Amino acid sequence: MTSQLNGSVLKAFRILELFAAGRSEMTAGEVARELKINLITAHRFLHTLEQAGALRMTARGVFRLGYIFADLGERVSREGGPAPALQPVLDDLARKTHEACMATRFDHDKAVCIAKALPERALYVDIRIGSQLDAYCTAHGKLWLAFMEDEKRQAYLDAARLSSLTATTITGKSALMQELARIREDGFALNDGERESDIFALAVPVFNRNGTMVSALSTFGSNNAIVTQRRSGLLDQLRNAANDAQTALYGTGANAV
Structure with missing residues (x-):
């Protein structure tokens, strides 16, 4: 019916x-x-x-x-914020990608893990709920920087110390700004071993109906195939998951009158 x-x-x-x-x-x-x-x-x-x-x-x-x-906003926060709505999306994404997945929010100058899902295999990379991820050297962090308001992004860049953590960490502010421009254009961010040399990730934004980024979803693990050979297929799955996340958070029919 x-x-x-x-x-x-x-x-x-x-x-x-x-x-x-x-x-x-x-x-x-x-x-x-x-x-x-x-x-x-x-x-x-x-x-x-x-x-x-x-x-x-x-x-x-x-x-x-x-x-x-x-x-109403306080009530939503007391009941767990967006994490309960995002959890089934992450569980499905982990089953499809066979990799660990997570969602984040942004707090001050770091991305914070609010939900995660783990693959059904013996070995995988894990993360704790509440873990904070540096903005300049992680897929989630760079994604949040790319899609935040210009003034907030500039304030972050003015205050940030871009320490070298691995051989691939971006340490120049001009280079980071170029990377953020690429992320805005392409709609995804990657971590090519920039925070830990053996951790790789792809992340995509979740937007509300007005185009404001409200969360981010990622697939991550210890195999660099995530950002090389498997990138295209994983991005398709991540983008589908981001659409499912938007529906879970805001319902269908965003353009209905």
């Missing part, structure tokens, strides 16, 4: 996503133009969302997000 979707609910979330895209305030006229709906409909949606606590009016006809989202 096919599920019936409620178009009004989907449209209400489209309005909320307009605020999430970086606008702190919006009017009915702006909503009407963005969603190509008439002004009366835009007014009705905004006032209904205000009544529900999702929006608040800061001046006549001017709306901001309501404080209910702060409460």
Whole structure:
């Protein structure tokens, strides 16, 4: 039996996503133009969302997000954040790649492991939940740097000391900036033994519906075939997993109205 979707609910979330895209305030006229709906409909949606606590009016006809989202965000964090939703995606990825996999968030200047999955074989590389990964010399860290806001990236580069950890560690800031530009263009990062000489990894971003990076997924291990002979196939699997992760976090029908 096919599920019936409620178009009004989907449209209400489209309005909320307009605020999430970086606008702190919006009017009915702006909503009407963005969603190509008439002004009366835009007014009705905004006032209904205000009544529900999702929006608040800061001046006549001017709306901001309501404080209910702060409460909901705290509840999500208490219940484990995105890790529970990402775990099945990682488990499936580990089965398909036969390698260890993990997901990260970014905290201050390091990528932090929030979930992992291990392959079903005797020997593999493991990592602890909560482990912190240096940003400049790991696949996850470089990925976060590549897709963060320009000001935050520059602040990191200004403060960073790029110590040489292995023969392949990038230690020049100009070279690192070139690598980050390549990552943004190609959509993936790799670790070619840059933190430990015998650890290799590929990582891809997970985006929200507005194109902001919210997590990263990787496959990693001790065989450099991960970044050489197997790179193309593993990237296909990682990108499929990233799409599954976005669905797990935000649902389907991102473009539905």
